[in-house]
Amino acid sequence: MVTQQEKVCVIIAAKNAQETIGRAVRSALAEPEVAEVVVVDDGSDDRTMAAAGEADDGSGRLDIIRFRVNRGPSAARNHAIAISRAPLISILDADDFFFPGRFSQLLACKDWDFVADNIAFMATPDLGQQPARFAPRPRGLDLKAFILGNISRRGAPRGELGFLKPVMRRAFLDAHGLRYREDMRLGEDYELYVRALVKGARYTVIESCGYGAVVRANSLSGQHRTKDLEALHKAERAILAAGDVPAEAVGVMRRHCRQIGDRYALRHFLDSRRERGAGAALAYAFGNPTAMPAIAGGILRDKVDAARRRSHRQTPAPQDGGLRYLLPATSTARD
Template identity: 45%
Template sequence: MIPSATPNGLANIAVVIAAFNAETTVDLAVRSALAESETLEVWVVDDASTDATARVAESCDDGSGRLRVIRQAANGGPSAARNVALAATRAEWICVLDADDWFAPGRLGRLLAEAGGAEMVADAITRVSAFDATATFNPQDTPQAASLWATVSLADFIEGNVSRRGRHREELGFIKPLMSTVFLRRHRIEYAPRLRLGEDFLLYAQVLAHGGRLRLGPPCGYIALTRPDSLSGRHTIDDLEALRDCTRNLERIRTLTAPERRAMRRHWRSVDDRLQWRRLIEAVKARDARAALKTFHDPASALNLLKNLAGQAWLRGPGRVGRRAGSGL
């Protein structure tokens, strides 16, 4: 069911910004959220930053009474920070905004217009480089035809999060949908605090496993600042292991279909390939032969590792090291 509108005719949405040491970017995120007429609340949860993140966020107050800044005593990660806002909000929709991203004007209204009864509605992300932070989004540049919007099944969603060699990472877990707060609370869905990688992916998958619907379409104005030092690029071995195994939670919700189970197996394999490669690198650095051998734990993993090793050997071959050095690689 689509959440009802507020008395003034506007849907009410809580925008949640989990922020850690984001003093240089959080102001743009907060101001863009407050600028949306559909925004009822903006929650900035400062995850124990060591810089002026909270103070900068507070300086963005527009006097409307919609901004709430919470300072966490200890760093708990984005999941824990978002759960604080999810538990406290009065809004009927909730939407996550990363502290170094922002909304183009009208994004929330465009999403609401396409909800179509779904519990989640999301658009493709518009990415800009760190050197193009002033980039704007023009909805006229992106056709909004109804045929471009689709309802995404759980199997297709999981498949859309399988990393593939040679493809730029655009997994569906990176989307930032509007989500029905009522639906999340009814099914006791929240972000998994133990996850610091893939927490969005798991939450969306849980919504779908509980029977929620996801409508996905073309860009509507979520602008993401691509950074080489982003949190998703600094994941640890433990983060990868938790991400690999997190889909097991879905089997506790209901009996999965054969396509859903196949998608889960492919997702598990794609993350395990990354995990074992990282473990092998660490084992080689530590000169730990036993740990290195453990990474070849099944035929598929062994084949992937051998391909990676062959690729590294080729890159380090005679004549290529100098060319890579000269090209800055």
């Protein structure tokens, strides 16, 4: 039996998600631990709101809110947090869904403020397909390890721990005044988790997989703008400037911040060249000499990658529901 303190509010911010929102809502309502599902239609111009309503199971747990003007996922999530009441909060992207039994695995863990599970990335969603049965192997995730898990390294897979979708205790968020930064549309999850960890959040991660993420080229995370990178860079610099980051994590956070700053500098240079010509781009580069290595290195990497694509046939992404896991689970649970 699910106790009051184990009840979950699932928050789904949606923009033009009529094709996927029903699947997301149904997967959330199927979980017995879910007391509320709050969908915020963030200024859609399609049938997102209607499609969400069509997925209602009649249990009275679904609440659908509509913003007439798009305000971004952070504002949508903050509004949902404000109007909901369940003690546990879970974010679900409108493209994605929960595998059955997700919350029973997560809530079996003890003594946490945030608890996250493995994510299965797929090209083709299939609700009938179950992820591999990895043993939970719960472990604590501190600030330094979390930031390291978001740093890209040459020749290694992209750092992705910011993609985790933890269940969060409302009491911890409220006690520390933590909400999503509404000026951010890229890295808002990462930034919130960093501030929580700075405040001492106990963050537990398990290798069991309960979250299905559908990889799409036109997802919001794949469409970030230069100003979104700038906002992320400014937010991280602000956290560092506050002076609350534990000493052991300062170095890796500065490293991550530099990496974001380098990406921003390259994008700013390319935008200037496209919009105002080579002269404007060079003026920006020479006016910002500390950005020159990032710009030159980024252009070189782009050319090398383009040459590699021309000379080697790319392996296509799986189209049959093949799964890739975020966390490198090392063993599987026995049936």
